[in-house]
Amino acid sequence: MISLELELNGAKITCDVEPRESLADFLRERCRLTATHLGCEHGACGACTVAVDGQATRSCLRLAVMCQGQSVQTLEGLESDPTMEVLRRQFHENHALQCGFCTPGMLMMARDILLRIASPDAAVVREQLSGQICRCTGYAGIVKAIVAAGQVLRRAGAAKN
Amino acid sequence: MKAAAFDYVVPKTVAEASASLVGPGAVAIAGGQSLLAMLNLRVALPDLLVDLGGLQELREVTATASMIRIGALTTHAAIEDGNLPDGFGGLMQKVASRISYRAIRNHGTIGGSVALADPAADWPGCLMALGATVRISGLKGVRSEPVNDFVRGQYSTSLEPDEIILGFDVPCTDARLRWGFFKVVRKSGAFASSIAFAVAHGRGGPISVVLAAAAARPYLLPRIAERLRCGETAEESLRGAVAQDVASLIPHDDPYLMRLHTSTVLRAVREMQAR
Numbered sequence: 001m002i003s004l005e006l007e008l009n010g011a012k013i014t015c016d017v018e019p020r021e022s023l024a025d026f027l028r029e030r031c032r033l034t035a036t037h038l039g040c041e042h043g044a045c046g047a048c049t050v051a052v053d054g055q056a057t058r059s060c061l062r063l064a065v066m067c068q069g070q071s072v073q074t075l076e077g078l079e080s081d082p083t084m085e086v087l088r089r090q091f092h093e094n095h096a097l098q099c100g101f102c103t104p105g106m107l108m109m110a111r112d113i114l115l116r117i118a119s120p121d122a123a124v125v126r127e128q129l130s131g132q133i134c135r136c137t138g139y140a141g142i143v144k145a146i147v148a149a150g151q152v153l154r155r156a157g158a159a160k161n
Numbered sequence: 162m163k164a165a166a167f168d169y170v171v172p173k174t175v176a177e178a179s180a181s182l183v184g185p186g187a188v189a190i191a192g193g194q195s196l197l198a199m200l201n202l203r204v205a206l207p208d209l210l211v212d213l214g215g216l217q218e219l220r221e222v223t224a225t226a227s228m229i230r231i232g233a234l235t236t237h238a239a240i241e242d243g244n245l246p247d248g249f250g251g252l253m254q255k256v257a258s259r260i261s262y263r264a265i266r267n268h269g270t271i272g273g274s275v276a277l278a279d280p281a282a283d284w285p286g287c288l289m290a291l292g293a294t295v296r297i298s299g300l301k302g303v304r305s306e307p308v309n310d311f312v313r314g315q316y317s318t319s320l321e322p323d324e325i326i327l328g329f330d331v332p333c334t335d336a337r338l339r340w341g342f343f344k345v346v347r348k349s350g351a352f353a354s355s356i357a358f359a360v361a362h363g364r365g366g367p368i369s370v371v372l373a374a375a376a377a378r379p380y381l382l383p384r385i386a387e388r389l390r391c392g393e394t395a396e397e398s399l400r401g402a403v404a405q406d407v408a409s410l411i412p413h414d415d416p417y418l419m420r421l422h423t424s425t426v427l428r429a430v431r432e433m434q435a436r
Contacts, residue, residue: 002169019169019210022201041162042198043265055238055267061197062268065169066190066212112263130349131262 006067008033009077017064023057024048026064027074035075035104039133046132049105049112050074056112075104083111086149086156096145098136106132110146119150164200167207171215175298179323181211183300189213189325191234191273194265219272219327224248229333230296233272233326241266248333249291250436252340252360256287262350272326278312278378281352283344285312286373289381290340290358293331299324315377336363341432343425344374355421357429361389370430375410375422382406385426394434403427 001016008031017026022041027033027050039045041060048059051073078084087110090096097103106129113120113128120128125146126139134142167186172178181187186208190196199205213219219234224246231245239245240257247254260266260274260283274284275295288295288308295311297304300323308329311319320326341359346352356373368389373379384402393399400423407422 018166020164020166020200022164022197025163041201043194046262046264049264052267056264057267058264060201061194061265063169063193063197063210066193066214068171109264127349128263131264 002065004064004068006069007071009073019063019065021064022060023050023052023062023064023067023072024059027059027072033074033076037101037104039101039105044133045102045105046109047102047105049108049132051108051112056109075107078111081111083114083149083153086152087111087114087145090145090149090152091142094141094145094148096137096141102132102134102136106134106142110142110149113146114150114153117150119154120147122147125150162201162203164197165203165206167200168209169212170209171212173215175216175218175325175327176300178211178213178216178325179298179300181209182325183323184209187211187322189276191276192236192268192270193273194261194269195273195277195279213325219325221328222246227332227334229331230328231271231331232328233276234270235272235328237261237266237269237271237274238263240271248331248338250338250340252291252338252342252358253287255342256283256358259283259344259349265350272328275308275312275329276318276320276326278314278316278318279352280315280377280379281354281356281374283353283356283373286356286358286371286379287342288329288331289379290360290369290371291331292367292369293329295329296327297324298327303327305330309381312378317378334362334366336366338362339433339436341429341434341436343428343432345421345425355425357422357426359389359426359429359433361433370406370426372407372410372422372426375407375418380410382426385430389430399430400427403430 004017005014027036037047039047043061050059125143188207189211219232221232223230237257237260294305339361344353344356353374358371361368370382370386384406388402403426
């Protein structure tokens with residue numbers, strides 16, 4: 001076992017972990033943060049996407065021990081995040097989920113896209129989202145929701161200025 | 162699936178990393194974006210994982226008038242975002258932006274990609290087209306080798322067990338670099354079925370054309386490069402040269418692969434000519 005210190009959703013934590021534990025298993029099994037879903041466990045589906053030091057990360061493709069001293073954000077930590085609030089509303093409005101399995105990863109990636117690219121159009125969203133797999137919706141609702149969220153955030157930004 | 166058990170160390174110096182790597186079953190890990198999938202699927206079963214993430218000198222990027230030195234731990238995302246001095250007219254930025262998906266690019270590194278030497282990887286071919294040299298450190302010291310010699314075959318390089326990649330020296334000249342890059346993927350972010358790079362250092366300068374994802378490793382294409390150097394522009398002549406180059410790389414006479422790779426190379430060449 002290795003002693004791991006990291007910042008998880010804003011709180012400093014220390015925990016003993018096995019070297020072979022993925023960040024995803026660490027979050028789900030040790031921290032009981034089960035918003036992070038595990039689909040394929042080899043980087044193909046994107047369901048387990050979280051943010052490590054602010055960067056979108058597949059938590060199945062990162063060992064927990066590699067996050068020593070880093071900051072990890074999961075969906076649970078973004079309840080009052082302004083971008084996530086808009087995304088949640090737009091996912092609801094645009095019917096962007098059915099079974100919900102891919103949704104946490106979709107939301108984490110959608111937030112990452114909107115933080116990097118201001119008000120992306122549908123083509124950009126589709127390109128940026130191509131690493132996330134959804135087997136229910138056919139993506140149309142998800143793409144619409146992210147485009148709409150980008151527009152809402154841009155209007156909000158414009159209103160503030 | 163879950164990875165099988167292994168030990169884990171984070172060396173603080175390059176010498177420490179080499180000393181750890183000579184042990185039985187030791188494997189180096191950089192960004193881990195290929196290795197973690199292999200661990201989870203238990204295709205890779207190391208006894209010891211040596212995490213290179215603590216080696217600061219592998220993160221350094223420096224530029225001189227004649228070359229850019231890129232640390233092995235530079236991520237695809239850092240290159241995509243233009244965090245490197247760009248001596249290559251945007252070629253490396255474009256190549257980086259088309260590797261896998263953003264979440265992978267945030268952690269995957271240029272050194273890890275070349276060390277793994279997947280035949281369908283982008284960086285080995287791109288660095289070959291740019292005439293780059295790889296810098297390697299081991300127990301006997303530091304050595305350099307052209308990337309073209311370093312990559313031996315499918316997942317095979319000249320790296321000895323104690324050696325790690327420090328980074329790459331990529332030559333850049335004052336002459337404007339003209340380039341073309343084309344790759345065929347079934348869906349964006351998937352491994353490529355064909356990748357071509359064409360690079361010309363100014364008008365009348367040296368020209369390199371590389372085809373990757375066609376054979377066990379990327380190859381420089383000599384016939385098309387020579388015709389371009391001679392100023393040939395006729396479509397039929399260029400197509401003939403590419404077809405000859407491609408035919409020498411594909412073992413079985415497959416009409417689909419011939420058309421696929423020939424067309425990929427010609428598109429990269431045309432993009433270069435149009436710049």
